[in-house]
Amino acid sequence: MLEVPLWLWGAFAATVVVSLVVDLLAHRTAHVIGFKEAAAWSGLWVSLALIFGAVIFLVLGATAGTEYTTAWLLEKSLSVDNLFVFAVIFAYFKVPRAYQHRVLFFGVIGALVFRGIFLSLGVAIVSRFTAVLFAFAAVLFYSTYKLLKDEEDSFDPDKSFAVRMLRKLIPVRDEYAGAKFFIKEAGKRVATPLLAVVAAIEAADLIFAVDSVPAVLAVSDDAFIVYTSNAFAILGLRALYFLLADLLDRFHYLNKGLAIILAFIGVKLILQASHKLISTGIPEISSPLSLAVITTVLAGAVALSLRRPATAAGSEQAPSSPDASAGLPEPDGGARTERDQQPDDPSRPSS
Template sequence: MLDVPFWLWGAFAATVIVSLAVDLLSHRTAHVIRFKEAAAWSGLWVGLAVVFGAVVFLVLGATAGTEYTTAWLLEKSLSVDNLFVFAVIFAYFKVPRAYQHRVLFFGVIGALLFRGIFLSLGVAVVSRFTAVLFAFAAVLFYSTYKLLKDEEESFDPGKSFAVRLLRKFIPVRDEYAGAKFFVKEAGKRVATPLLAVVAAIEAADLIFAVDSVPAVLAVSDDAFIVYTSNAFAILGLRALYFMLVGLLDRFHYLSKGLAIILAFIGVKLVLQASHKMISPSIPEIPSPISLAVIIVVLAGSVILSLRRPAPAGAVERTGEETGASEIGQPSSPDAEDNPDPSDGSSGQDA
């Protein structure tokens, strides 16, 4: 394990807290995030991740810096698949575009907490039971199979466990109430569909953690490396979504590229476990090679997608034709462009 100075943990925590606060204050007024604004924010998040990586290089050494960069790029690439699910969820619940950033903001906070728990447990288990790496590799190989065969499990936001659990504890009204999560109706507090959307986003992240946690643990088993790389990848997820939301279907080879990356990481896990459990003569894949493979495969899949566009009429993954849920329908057809579609309703602030 790395001997990480306390001040570096403090610098990381301060960076995350300040970044979230600045982001929240900058978007305290609901508005539609356009490409130019999203690109600027995405550049900021990438810049912060790169600067932090440089600090890791200088303080903890080249090996730790390479592992951080590899883990961050791996999580960044795997998170692209989350964007398709976000689009499906927003289409399913007919979320007005002006409120999508608010949903993703709270989704990111939940993801930071859940990933911290899962990664801490993963690091603890791997440090005590090396054989679990074989199980992690099996998970990644199965995910590779699903991606290559286009057999990914469909995600139904309205039937997710988180949404069903929410509805057991609190009623959910059918109409939005601006950017509010709760309103009072007839003296009772009820949730708006926006809270159900946050629950669906959190449920989706739990599903994706099944792939991402084993993958990042193949790069490093150090808690500092795996969590900081995940955190910076997650922080930039919202801006990346708004920047690429209109271009997602153009990158139709990206899923194949992700499948290759997952298969490669699965092989890395098997070799890593075999090296520790069977024989030290079994080679391991160094982090610089992992980093090079991820960069080459990602770049290749994006370039190939642009050079060979998907056939016209291909089924899109962004969920634009998904049926509306029984909760979350806007009060009017123009709700997406209306900053507060529920103005004039009987609901009051909770």
């Protein structure tokens, strides 16, 4: 385990808190996030992640810095699947575009908490039971199979455990009330559909943690490296959604690239566990090689998607319903309906 100075933990915590406060203040007024604004925020989040990585290089050494960069890039790439689910959830609940950032903001806070818990448990388990790495590898190989066979489980937001529990704990009205999560009706406190959307987002992140936690533990078993890399990847997730939501269908080879990456990480886990449990003569895959493979595969998947559009590749798919794109943001200058121009309209049905 790395000997991380206390001030570095403090610097990380301060960076996250300040970033969230600045983000919240910058978006305190509900509005549609356009392409230019999303691009600017994406650049900011990536810059913060890379700057923090440079600090790790200088303070903890090249190995720790490489592991952090690899883990951050891995989590960033795996988070693309989250973007598809965000679009499904927003479309299902017919979330007004002006409120989507507010939902994702609270979703990010929940993700930071739950990922911290899961990663802490994962690090503790791996440090005591190295053989569990074989089980983690099996999870990644199964995820690879589903991606290659296009057998990803469909996500029904309204049937998720979090949403069902929310409806049992508190009444949820059918109409939106601006950007509020709670209102009073007949003297009783009730939730708006916006709170149900946050619950659905959190439930989706818990599902994706099944893949991401074993994957990042293959890169490093140090709590500081795995959590900080996850945190910076999660912080940039909102801006990445608004930046890429309209472009996701163009990157039709990205799932295949993610499958290759997961399979590679699975092999890395097996070699890592075999090296520790069976023989030190079994080679391990180094962090620099992992970084090179992840970068190359991602770049190749994006380049191939752009070079061979969906129609040429024979993979173009029609929308599953007329409302399939209802939750997607529009670039600056795009046509907006009268409904989008009035974000405080309280009569917005959830289904």
